[in-house]
Amino acid sequence: MAPHSRTDSERPDPEALLRQVQAEARAAQRGQLKIFLGYASGVGKSFKLFDEGRRRRSRGEDVVIAAMQPEVPEDIAEVIRDIEVMPTETVNGVPVIDVPAVLQRHPGVCLVDGLAYDNPPGSRHRKRYEDVQEIVEHGISVLTSINLEYVEEQQEFVRTVTGEAPKDTIPQSFVVSAAEVVVVDAPPEAVLEERDGEGVMLHARLAEQLSQLRERALLLTADVVDRQLEAYLELHGIESSWGTQERILVCMTPRADATAMLASGRRNADRFHGELFAIYVNQPNLTPHDRVANARNIKVARAERAHVDVLNGTDPVATILEYAHEHGITQLFVGHNLRRDWRARLRGSPLDRLIEGAEGIDVRVFPHRT
Numbered sequence: 001m002a003p004h005s006r007t008d009s010e011r012p013d014p015e016a017l018l019r020q021v022q023a024e025a026r027a028a029q030r031g032q033l034k035i036f037l038g039y040a041s042g043v044g045k046s047f048k049l050f051d052e053g054r055r056r057r058s059r060g061e062d063v064v065i066a067a068m069q070p071e072v073p074e075d076i077a078e079v080i081r082d083i084e085v086m087p088t089e090t091v092n093g094v095p096v097i098d099v100p101a102v103l104q105r106h107p108g109v110c111l112v113d114g115l116a117y118d119n120p121p122g123s124r125h126r127k128r129y130e131d132v133q134e135i136v137e138h139g140i141s142v143l144t145s146i147n148l149e150y151v152e153e154q155q156e157f158v159r160t161v162t163g164e165a166p167k168d169t170i171p172q173s174f175v176v177s178a179a180e181v182v183v184v185d186a187p188p189e190a191v192l193e194e195r196d197g198e199g200v201m202l203h204a205r206l207a208e209q210l211s212q213l214r215e216r217a218l219l220l221t222a223d224v225v226d227r228q229l230e231a232y233l234e235l236h237g238i239e240s241s242w243g244t245q246e247r248i249l250v251c252m253t254p255r256a257d258a259t260a261m262l263a264s265g266r267r268n269a270d271r272f273h274g275e276l277f278a279i280y281v282n283q284p285n286l287t288p289h290d291r292v293a294n295a296r297n298i299k300v301a302r303a304e305r306a307h308v309d310v311l312n313g314t315d316p317v318a319t320i321l322e323y324a325h326e327h328g329i330t331q332l333f334v335g336h337n338l339r340r341d342w343r344a345r346l347r348g349s350p351l352d353r354l355i356e357g358a359e360g361i362d363v364r365v366f367p368h369r370t
Contacts, residue, residue, distance in 0.1 A: 031141040033132070033178040035115070038147045039217035040210055043186040045145040046072075046113050050079045052143060053111045057083055062108040066097045066135075067128070069113060083111070092120040097131045099124050102140070109141045116150035116168045129170040148217045151175055156303040160296070161212050172220075181224045183217045212259060219267050246274030249329040250306065251320055253280070254290035256335025258297035261366050265333055266304040274330075278306040279323055281316040317350050321357045332363045 034052075038045035046069070057063040065085045072080070086102060088095035096119050102110060117128040125131050132142050149158045152169040159165050175181060248265045252258045262278060269276040278301035280294060301308045313319030324332060336351050355363050 031136045031139050032180075033136050033141070034143045034180045034182070035175060035178045036143070036145040036182050036184055037175070037217055037221065038145065038184050039213040040149075041147060043184045045147070045184040047076055047079065048182070048184050049111060049113055049143055049145045050076055050083075053083055053109065054079050056109055063111065064102070064105065064107040064109070065111045065113075066102050067095075067112045067114065070095075091123045094120040096120070096123050097128065097135075099131050099134055102135055103138050106138070106140060109143060110135055112142055112144040115144045115146040116166075116170050118168045127170065129174050133174070146170065146175070148213055148220070151220070154216065154220070157216060157300070158213070160299050160303050161209050175220065176224055178224060181221045183214075183221050185214070185218075215260070215263060219263055222267055222271075246272040246331065247327060247329050248274060248276050248331040248333065249320075249324055249327070250276070250278045250301070250333045251281075251335070252278055252294070252297040252301065253283075253335055254286070254293040254297075256297075257366055258335075259300055261333045261335065262297075262301055262304045262306065264364075264366075265306070265331075268331065276304060276306040277309070277327060277329065278304075279309045279311055279320065281311045281313055281319050283316070317353045317357065320354065324358065324361060329361055332358055332361050334363065334365055336365045336367065 036045045036049045036052075050065075050068075053063050053065070063083055065080060065083055067088065068080075068085070084107075086105065087098060089098040089101075090096075097112065112128070112132055115129050115132065119126055119128060119131070125134070132144055136142050148154055149162075149165055150169055151172050153172040155165040155169065246269060248269050250258070250261045250265045252261075258278075262276075265276050265278075268274070278298075280298065283290075286294070298308055298310075309323070311319050311323060313322075320332075323329075332354070334351065334354060336349075351365065
């Protein structure tokens with residue numbers, strides 16, 4: 001019997017094999033990067049970082065501290081008392097990580113508190129995260145910490161929520177490259193306890209801000225999980241089955257919970273390598289409050305890197321459907337007041353018309369803000 005000969009379709013793709021080999025080599029050489037992500041100051045990310053270092057040391061791992069704050073609270077001082085602290089290097093009067101010393105010492109695990117610092121001129125690297133990057137590339141695992149507001153691509157969103165953002169940043173690509181990102185998920189109420197003495201109105205506003213930032217941090221960790229899946233597929237030579245077909249349209253109105261809709265839309269667009277669109281259909285007789293809400297929604301949409309369009313049309317449903325079909329939309333996010341009056345029951349609501357007209361488009365309904 002003649003031996004079975006492989007067809008061209010059965011032969012491994014040389015480029016795919018090369019990518020797999022390269023991915024395996026990178027995974028074998030690099031240390032593991034784990035990031036403790038805080039959604040705001042005061043959630044306890046530094047304590048979580050050092051406490052994990054303490055637990056790893058107790059299990060026999062070789063752990064050192066390469067960078068920490070000049071002054072640490074008593075609870076952290078107690079946690080780190082038995083962990084080796086490596087001296088920093090002073091450059092232009094500023095302490096920076098002594099990368100050559102860390103590489104020479106070559107511990108199993110290196111702790112770095114405060115990832116987002118800019119290094120002074122004359123340093124080995126311009127940014128502290130680049131110090132960490134070099135350490136990881138030399139096979140040393142790093143545990144580090146950062147707040148959401150310091151992630152460059154998240155800053156515009158943070159500004160829309162809090163009105164400000166810090167100067168020192170790291171690229172989101174570095175965060176997403178981590179083997180693990182842990183949100184230090186202290187409830188907003190616990191963070192507010194650290195800010196006692198504020199007035200009732202300011203306290204309520206801070207609570208809303210913290211909730212939005214917390215949700216955003218959780219979404220960012222979901223992006224990391226997606227990236228890890230892609231890396232796993234690449235490492236094992238498995239072709240991903242999803243394409244770049246998802247096109248998500250968020251329909252904004254003054255009363256819709258646009259922040260939640262846009263955050264969910266961005267997450268899904270990133271997950272499926274798609275595109276995010278956001279539209280608002282102009283309406284007559286808006287109140288000043290509605291105009292402020294519209295401006296805020298548009299700002300949030302741009303922070304989410306959505307394609308934003310403001311449309312005109314006497315029939316909002318028809319205008320939305322026309323836009324959706326012209327742009328090949330596959331998912332439609334709309335807000336809706338779940339209370340229906342007798343007219344809607346008799347004639348059908350605009351949402352009913354929208355769902356009926358959205359043939360071939362998935363419609364997801366978000367309840368209006370209360």
